Amino acid sequence: MFRTSRKAGSRKAGRRSPLASVSLIALGLMLSGGAYALVSSSTAVADTASTATQATVEEGEKLFQANCATCHGLDLQGSDAGPTLIGAGEASVDFQVGTGRMPLQANGAQAPEKPVQFTEEQISALAQYVGSVAPGPAIPEDQYLDAEGDASRGAELFRVNCAMCHNVAGAGGALTEGKYAPALTGVTPTHIYEAMVTGPQNMPVFNDANLTPEDKRDIITALKFQENAVSVGGHPLGSLGPVAEGLFLWIAGMGIIVALTVWITARSN
Amino acid sequence: MAQDGQSTELTASGDHDEVETLSPGTAVVSSDAVRDPGLPPHRLRVTDTDPKKAKRAERVVYTLFYLSLAGSLFAVAAYMAFPIIPEDLLSVRLNNMFIGVGITLALLGIGIGAVHWGKALMHDHEAIDLRHPVRGTDETRARAVEIIQEANEESGFGRRSLIRNTLIGALVAFPLPAVVLFRGLAPEGEDPVELLENTAWEAGTRLARDPDGTPIRASDVTIGSVFHVIPEGLAEMEHMLEEKAKAIVLLMRLKPEDLNEEESKKDWSYNGIVAYSKVCTHVGCPVALYEQQTHHLLCPCHQSQFDVANHAAVIFGPAARPLPQLPIAVDDEGYLVAQSDFKEPVGPSFWERH
Amino acid sequence: MSTTTEDRPAPVAEKRSGGVTAAASNYLDERTSISAVVKEFGRKVFPDHWSFLLGEVALYSFVVILLSGTFLTFFFQASMVEVEYDGSYVPLKGVEMSAAMASSLDISFDIRGGLLMRQIHHWAALLFVAAIGLHMMRIFFTGAFRKPREINWVIGFVLFILAMAEGFTGYSLPDDLLSGNGLRIIDGMVKGIPLVGTWISFLLFGGEFPGTAIVGRLYTLHILLLPALVLLFIALHLVFVVVHKHTQFGGPGKTQQNVVGYPVMPVYAAKAGGFFFIVFGVIAFLASFFTINPIWNYGPYDPSPVSAGTQPDWYIGFADGALRLIPPHLEFVLLDRTWSFNIIIPLAALGLFIVLALIYPFIEAWITGDKREHHILDRPRNAATRTAIGAAGLTFYAGLWAAASSDIIATHFMVTMEGVIHTLQAVVIVGPFIAYFLTKRICLALQKKDREIVLHGYESGRIIRLPGGEYIEKHEPIDEYQRWKLVSYHDYKPLMIRPNSRGKISVGQKARASLSRWFFEDRIAPPSRGEIEASHGDH
Incomplete structure (x- = not known):
């Protein structure tokens, strides 16, 4: 959608061309067609999700065999290349595949976030398949994802349980041997919740006995508050704390000052 | 050519030739040195030669001063026009920015204006001061x-x-009494060593969640979990923060086969659940970064690493000692409890520790 | 004070008939003798060079710190009494925190312009220490610490340390999570000091860490004792600047016996006075557009949480870095006492580094044995060994400093944290030697190039074909003013040891001789008149 509307803007500049009207019509068709396709596909997802569960699981199984079984085993039993997914649960699949971490592109210290490889319905099918083999953490319910809980309590829980790895401002931080806790800005509430219940990679699990669903809702609320809040002091410099501030002072602040000292002492011509 | 600077007889008279008579040490004083050609001829500025340019510079200077004036007024206006509305972060942002912009403008206007005045318009001939030796004259x-x-x-x-x-x-x-007086900085009748050796943990104290203080059941702790733990009832204690600073504990559950325990501490864990002090043995930061697959604990302050699977031994970084382990058990109701206090002082090393 | 500018009559207040200004001047002078001050200082000359303004940046940032800090004291409560926060920042509402933290939040969120003042104060503090650092580098690399200014170097060095102390005490006042963990580190470090550590920590915190006393105590240091000391040392520093008169770079007409520059009134007053407003303006600009120390993100101090990326402000970074670079297991129990060499080694290394830098002027003076006053600055290349030593020291410092951000380097450059630390350990140990040799070679090469230019002129870029078909580039001689800049420097020879009156060579003399050899072995003497004349015609 975004791309097509940008195209419209660039076409405007070329209105004098004899092809202008033709391309405008074509564009109109593309736009309306695209919109139609989008609407119809989203309704299709809703349909399949509600009705054809068995079909979805089979679809998921096919996708799994084609894309995941090499590492995780044909029966989810795992291999040297990947852990077992028995009991991993739908939440785990939705998180790993939905943030693009899986399928893994290359072996490294940890699986990085990258562009998502599957459509929403494919991810859902995969999740349902894995969930159907053995029970595990389920996709969180919407009531805990609205980010309208108690931000103050959430922030406190976040500081105690999460900030040591992810930084108080959710800017991320380093772990051992090249691993890292990723930044939390721009992560959807669903994925945050799923990460807490499943403990992806080296992140510990925060089960419901540790942080209740209500606690998790509060944490999401605090994160979303921080993410959407205006940075009152001005540019936050990456929320990385004194290192970023010191670097900025030396480079920008000192840079300006030294440039000015040169100007002040340079002889006027 | 003097080789040494041992002779610093105060022989010179007061005039500034005296500098020459002080020993130059190992410096080479050449009689064939190039001679100073003296000050180069003065170069005029365009503002000296072109009255139009001078006029322009003048305009620039007073415009800058006007701008500064405007900046100050703007800052005052911004103070009123952008008040802080409670709980509205945007209002704080605007208040900060607009008052700041006004003040910046006011200051830079004066500063740049004055400097430009000095550079472009003020009398430009370099002056010369004579130096005199720092030492007083002989008289x-x-x-x-x-x-x-x-x-x-x-x-x-x-x-x-x-x-x-x-x-x-x-x-x-x-001044000796002043030294004694400073003893009063810390309470009397308390021995820091004794305080450092004891924490709020006692036999039977339940392990509770930080910050709520709700107790934890062994069944709550699934594999891969980490709980941030305080002793139950901490909130009611008299020196809450001081006790918390020593009593914080990290509770983790590993697969029993992953856990390599010392023989004497076999019964300090429960079903793969282990509890370690969260205070770094280096300089005391909370060692709270737990990697559930490698079982490594990392301190975010100085990067000490501890291997939980291997009785929290130091594997990297400046720390020297493993994290002290809190012996735990389960009470009748299934809650995790401490078997006793830590068996050694927690946190950073100190002189009297042994 | 004799000046060679044209003599304009100074506005001395003896004339009665001159309107209000004259009357006021007269009134004042009859009571204060101000005319003598104007006569003494009004035409005092200051040389012009951009690097001479760095000390002023430090001074002006300190003034800004005093102004903004005074504003902050009107609102800040230096108390660790627990209160429930009820201000405007939603994610902290209802949270228990100290009054110090709550009042800092109120300054930030509920007082108009309060956040601006906090940010001005903090940015100015960072700039203050940074400007002192740059100023010290300028002094070091130009040799401005030589006689008669050795003591002023020491005074300046004390100011640098006081500035760091000011910074650290201020950083700790809001009692937020970041600074609280900083204090936790200080506590742990202090406890590692043999014999007295435990008790120092106990006295400092008024009992066990964190206690309820530390913020109030640091506040007294921060706003009373340390600023008073800083002011005192600044005053001393400036008195000596007046007594010694400012140094100047070598150049035509500039000698050890004069100062060439602009008089205080009016040019220097306009430039330096204007520069105060410029420095203040730049700080205000930073404070308006860039967040510093967002304590609301960190939350109140609590011994349990910690944030990834917990670091001190930049000027304490080198100490934090030193703590990080120590390899594991350097702690022993000996004689029933704990010896924390993981603390003692960095403390001792930093102490040694600081002391060496502090006494460097005296070491160099001893080696050269030069008792003359030095008012003409060295170009760094002309004191190759000193410049190389400075580069080595900076590399050591920079390695430690970088180590304080090892985790952030690891995440931002996608490398392992362990790799960063091992690399920086190497940088801190081997780096200074590499920096030393590289810098020395570069300095000597530059000196050779200068010599080349003086003797054979500069490359004009014009290629000439000789009758024999050979191509050469024409070298143009440089004028005598530029030449003077290149040849007017002091040159030292290694010390030759001579037996003393009893025919012996003392150990001290031997040490001095070997140090002198180290310093001046690779000397490149400035071209003499004879050499220049001899070189004419052979380019």
């Missing part, structure tokens, strides 16, 4: 010596040695 020094001798004579400071020495003794002694 001054002679007189100073004389004064001190006279004072010595008149007071008998050098002669009456007992008076002098007792005075020095008294002066040395008189």
Whole structure:
């Protein structure tokens, strides 16, 4: 959608061309067609999700065999290349595949976030398949994802349980041997919740006995508050704390000052 | 060519040629050195030669001063126009920015204006000051010596040695009470070593969640979990923060086969659940970063790493000692409890620790 | 004070008939003798060079710190009494925190312009220490610490340390999570000091860490004792600047006996006075557009949480870095006492580094044995060994400093944290030697190039074909003013030891001789008149 509307803007500049009207019509068709396709596909997802569960699981199984079984085993039993997914649960699949971490592109210290490889319905099918083999953490319910809980309590829980790895401002931080806790800005509430219940990679699990669903809702609320809040002091410099501030002072602040000292002492011509 | 600087006889007269007579040490003083050509001819500025340019510079300067004036007024106006509305972060942002912009403008206007005035319009001929040696002239020094001798004579400071020495003794002694007074900085009747060796954990104290203080059941702790733990009832304790600073614990559950325990501490864990002090043995930061697959704990302050699977031994970083382990058990209701206090002091090392 | 500018009559207040200004001047002078001050200082000359303004940046940032800090004291409560926060920042509402933290939040969120003042104060503090650092580098690399200014170097060095202490005490006042963990580190470090550590920590915190006393105590230090000391040392520093008169770079007409520059009134007053407003303006600009120390993100101090990326402000970074670079297991129990060498080694290394830098002027003076006053600055290349030593020291410092951000380097450059630390350990140990040799070679090469230019002129870029078909580039001689800049420097020879009156060579003399050899072995003497004349015609 975004791309097509940008195209419209660039076409405007070329209105004098004899092809202008033709391309405008074509564009109109593309736009309306695209919109139609989008609407119809989203309704299709809703349909399949509600009705054809068995079909979805089979679809998921096919996708799994084609894309995941090499590492995780044909029966989810795992291999040297990947852990077992028995009991991993739908939440785990939705998180790993939905943030693009899986399928893994290359072996490294940890699986990085990258562009998502599957459509929403494919991810859902995969999740349902894995969930159907053995029970595990389920996709969180919407009531805990609205980010309208108690931000103050959430922030406190976040500081105690999460900030040591992810930084108080959710800017991320380093772990051992090249691993890292990723930044939390721009992560959807669903994925945050799923990460807490499943403990992806080296992140510990925060089960419901540790942080209740209500606690998790509060944490999401605090994160979303921080993410959407205006940075009152001005540019936050990456929320990385004194290192970023010191670097900025030396480079920008000192840079300006030294440039000015040169100007002040340079002889006027 | 002097080779050494041992001779610093104060022979020179007061004039500034005297500098030459001081030893140059190992410096090479060449008789064939290039001669100073003297100050280069003065170069005029465009504002000196072109009245139009001078006029323009003048305009720039007073415009900058006007701008500064406007900036100050703008800051005052911004103070009123952008008040802080409670709980509205945007209002704080705007308040900060607009008052700041006004003040910045006011300051830079004055500053840049004044400097430009100085550079472009003020009289531009370089001036020369003559230096004089920092040491006083011989007469001054002679007189100073004389004064001190006279004072010595008149007071008998050098002669009456007992008076002098007792005075020095008294002066040395008189700040001593101040040193003693500073003992009051810390409460009396308390021994820091004893305090450091004990924490709020006792046999039977339940392990509770930080910050809520709700107790934890062994069944709550699934594999891969990490709980941030405080002793139950911490909130009611008298020195809550001081106790918390020593009593914080990290609770983890590993697969029992992953856990390599020391023989003497086999019964300190429960079903793969282990509890370690969260205070780094280096300088005391909370060692709270737990990697559930490698079972490594990382301190975010100085990057010490501890291997939980291997009784929290140090595997990297400046720390020297493993994290102290809290022996735990399960009570009748299934809650995790401490078997006792830590068996060794927690946190950073201190002199009296052994 | 004799100046060679044209003599304009100074506005001395003896004329009665001159309107209000004259009357006021007269009134004042009859009571204060101000005319003598104007006569003494009004035409005092200051040389012009951009690097001479760095000390002023430090001074002006300190003034800004005093102004903004005073504003902050009107609102800040230096108390660790627990209160429930009820201000405007939603994610902290209802949270228990100290009054110090709550009042800092109120300054930030509920007082108009309060956040601006906090940010001005903090940015100015960072700039203050940074400007002192740059100023010290300028002094070091130009040799401005030589006689008669050795003591002023020491005074300046004390100011640098006081500035760091000011910074650290201020950083700790809001009692937020970041600074609280900083204090926790200080506590742990202090406890590691043999014999007295435990008790120093106990006295400092008024009992066990964190206690309820530390913020109030640091506040007294921060706003009373340390600023008073800083002011005192600044005053001393400036008195000596007046007594010694400012140094100047070598150049035509500039000698050891004069100062060439602009008089205080009016040019220097306009430039330096204007520069105060510029420095203040730049700080205000930073404070308006860039967040610093967002304590609301960190939350109140609590011994349990910690944030990834917990670091001190930049000027304490080198100490934090030193703590990080120590390899594991350097702690022993000996004689029933704990010896924390993981603390003692960095403390001792930093102490040694600081002391060496502090006494460097005296070491160099001893080696050269030069008792003359030095008012003409060295170009760094002309004191190759000193410049190389400075580069080595900076590399050591920079390695420690970088180590304080090892985790952030690891995440931002996608490398392992362990790799960063091992690399920086190497940088801190081997780096200074590499920096030393590289810098020395570069300095000597530059000196050779200068010599080349003086003797054979500069490359004009014009290629000439000789009758024999050979191509050469024409070298143009440089004018005598530029030449003077290149040849007017002091040159030292290694010390030759001579037996003393009893025919012996003392150990001290031997040490001095070997140090002198180290310093001046690779000397490149400035071209003499004879050499220049001899070189004419052979380019």
